[in-house]
Each structure stands twice: as C-alpha cells, then as structure tokens.
Amino acid sequence: MEANNETQMHEFILLGLSGDWDTHVSLFILFLLMYLVTVLGNFLIILLIRLDSRLHTPMYFFLINLSLVDVPYATSIVPQLLAHFLAIHKAIPFLSCAAQLFFSLGLGGIEFLLLAVMAYDRYVAVCDPLRYSVIMHTGLCTWLAIASWVSGFINSLVHTVITFHLPMCAKYIDHIACETLAVVRLACVDTSSNKIAIMVSSIVLLMTPFFLVLLSYIQIISTILKIQSTEGRWKAFHTCASHLTMVVLCYGMAIFTYIQPHSSPSVLQEKLMSLFYAILTPMLNPMIYSLRNKEVKGAWQKLLGKFSGFTSKLST
Numbered sequence: 001m002e003a004n005n006e007t008q009m010h011e012f013i014l015l016g017l018s019g020d021w022d023t024h025v026s027l028f029i030l031f032l033l034m035y036l037v038t039v040l041g042n043f044l045i046i047l048l049i050r051l052d053s054r055l056h057t058p059m060y061f062f063l064i065n066l067s068l069v070d071v072p073y074a075t076s077i078v079p080q081l082l083a084h085f086l087a088i089h090k091a092i093p094f095l096s097c098a099a100q101l102f103f104s105l106g107l108g109g110i111e112f113l114l115l116a117v118m119a120y121d122r123y124v125a126v127c128d129p130l131r132y133s134v135i136m137h138t139g140l141c142t143w144l145a146i147a148s149w150v151s152g153f154i155n156s157l158v159h160t161v162i163t164f165h166l167p168m169c170a171k172y173i174d175h176i177a178c179e180t181l182a183v184v185r186l187a188c189v190d191t192s193s194n195k196i197a198i199m200v201s202s203i204v205l206l207m208t209p210f211f212l213v214l215l216s217y218i219q220i221i222s223t224i225l226k227i228q229s230t231e232g233r234w235k236a237f238h239t240c241a242s243h244l245t246m247v248v249l250c251y252g253m254a255i256f257t258y259i260q261p262h263s264s265p266s267v268l269q270e271k272l273m274s275l276f277y278a279i280l281t282p283m284l285n286p287m288i289y290s291l292r293n294k295e296v297k298g299a300w301q302k303l304l305g306k307f308s309g310f311t312s313k314l315s316t
Contacts, residue, residue: 011091012183015174016084017271028085034279035078041286042067058136059125062118063289065145066246069114070282073107076100077177077278097178098164104278105180106156109205112254113148115247116209119216120144122240127223155205162197174267176274210251217244242289249284253277 017027045067049055080100084090092100124135163180166187175182180198184191220240227233253273 011093011171012097012178013172014080014084014090014092014176014178015172016081016090016176024085028082031078031085031279032082034283035074035082038074038078038279038283039071041283042071045286045289058121058141059118061141062114062121062145065148066111066114066118066285069107069111070285073104073111074278074282076103076107077274081176092178094164097173097183098160101163101178101180101183102153102156102160104177105159106153108152108254108277109155109201110148110152111250112206112209113151114145115243115250116212117144117148118243119213119247122243123216123220125239126220126236152205155201159197159201162194166191166194176271177278179270179274181270206251206254210255213247213251245288246281246285249281250277253281 017024019027046064049060049064077100080092080096121136124132128135159180163183166184167189168186169188170186173182173186184194184198187194217240220236224233224236227236253276
C-alpha cells in the first residue's frame with residue numbers, strides 16, 4: 001500500500017468523458033468556443049461597467065466580482081479538460097490536482113456568497129429604495145465582497161488539506177476534474193468524517209446563502225405585489241430578473257450535485273452537472289445581464305456608438 005500511496009503523490013489519471021476520438025475532437029472544438037465566449041463576454045462586461053459611469057452602482061460592483069469569479073473558475077477546469085481530450089495519457093500531477101480542487105471549490109463558494117449578497121442588494125433596492133444609497137454604501141459593498149472571497153477560499157483550503165491527506169488506494173479519478181467527492185472515493189480508509197465535512201460546508205456555503213436568497217425574494221415579491229400599478233410591478237420585478245435567473249442556475253446545479261453526498265447522482269450525472277456549472281453557467285452570466293437589463297443594453301449602445309464615431313473619423 002505504501003508503494004501505491006507513493007504513486008499517488010506523483011499523479012492522478014482523469015478518466016473524463018468516455019467516447020471515441022471523433023467525439024473528443026468535436027467536444028474539444030465546442031468547449032473551446034464556449035470557453036472563449038466565456039472569457040470574452042465576462043471581460044467585456046467588466047470593461048463596460050468600468051467605462052460607463054451610469055453603471056457605477058452596488059449591483060454592478062457585485063456583477064464585476066461575479067465575472068472575476070467566473071473567468072478563473074472556468075480556467076481552473078476547462079483548459080485541462082481540453083488538453084485531455086487530445087491526450088493519450090490523461091494524467092494530472094498531484095499538486096496540480098490539489099490546486100485545481102482548491103481554486104474550483106473556492107471560486108464556486110465565492111459565487112454562492114456573492115449571489116446571496118446580490119440578493120440583499122436587490123432586497124434593499126425594492127423594499128427600501130429611499131434609503132438604498134445610505135444602506136448600500138461603498139464601505140459595506142467592499143466589506144461584503146472581501147468577506148465573500150475570504151470565506152470561500154478559507155473553506156476551500158480546509159477541504160483541500162483534509163482531502164489530500166487521505167491515503168489513496170487508486171489513482172484513477174472517474175471525473176472530468178479533481179472534484180472533492182471524486183477524489184474522496186479513492187481513499188483506502190473510512191471517509192465518513194470527510195463526508196460530514198462536505199455536508200457541513202454545503203450547509204454553510206450553499207444552503208445558508210440559498211435560504212438568505214429565498215428569504216430576500218419572499219420579501220421582494222411581497223413588496224412587488226403591494227405596488228398598485230402594473231407598470232410599477234413590472235419595473236420592480238425586472239430589476240431582479242437577471243439575478244434571479246443566475247440564482248436558479250447556480251444554486252440549482254450545486255444543490256443537486258453536492259447537498260446529498262450519501263445519495264448522490266450517478267457518476268455520469270456528476271460529470272454532466274460539473275460541465276454545466278463549469279462551462280455553461282459562466283458563459284451565460286454576461287449574456288443574461290446583457291440581454292435582460294436595459295441599463296447594460298443602453299451602455300452597450302453608447303459604447304458601440306462611440307466606437308463607430310471613432311472609426312468613421314479615422315476613415316475620413
């Protein structure tokens with residue numbers, strides 16, 4: 001067993017998605033395009049918010065943080081996944097595996113917390129609009145963002161340490177990445193304490209923010225229903241539509257995958273859900289906020305107008 005453990009200290013083998021060479025090439029092209037759209041879309045959102053002073057509000061401050069989470073989260077998984085599509089020996093070094101778990105788990109936790117903070121922002125905007133600027137001041141927004149980042153990475157560090165201190169009996173990870181449950185399944189010893197830690201983490205960084213979001217939206221919906229005019233109700237709801245869409249996508253996928261490790265879905269379902277969360281959700285984030293938000297669409301039109309005017313001057 002010591003020899004096996006020594007091997008595990010060097011590398012793991014990721015089984016990834018099964019399929020023939022042609023399937024892997026097709027998936028490589030598809031996921032590469034989605035990854036490029038993710039990176040480009042999120043960086044454009046950040047650039048747009050920074051350039052347009054009308055978007056210098058708490059809501060878009062947190063949206064910048066969300067984009068700063070989505071890009072490295074996708075980067076922690078997708079490039080390695082793409083490389084393994086074209087590789088014969090699908091190995092990942094021990095330290096790289098630990099780093100991948102640390103960053104993906106940490107950034108995922110940060111996203112859950114940021115979505116809860118954004119729900120509170122929407123609650124104040126709808127339920128207490130006259131005091132919005134007083135409550136959501138720059139200091140509070142900065143503190144909430146820092147607290148989200150620090151909490152997510154502390155949780156990730158703890159899980160990474162306790163996971164990779166387990167003695168491993170095998171080096172084949174039946175997953176697309178070094179994911180917590182997939183790595184824990186390789187252990188030679190009883191992993192009940194690890195599963196309890198995963199459950200506690202899920203409650204603290206997943207279910208607690210989720211219930212805070214749920215509570216916020218109960219109050220928001222209650223306030224919206226009290227608005228007498230249809231136009232007023234629609235306007236109030238529209239300010240929350242983009243965020244609510246992201247909440248359903250992110251929390252829905254994570255709760256389905258992680259909240260019940262003892263009765264988790266099949267390995268194939270875990271892989272598909274991880275793909276959805278690592279590739280599709282970060283790509284959809286800038287699209288959802290661009291297509292469903294009048295302020296963002298107006299900022300895009302303003303920026304494109306300036307760019308068109310600049311190019312026309314150069315051509316003349």
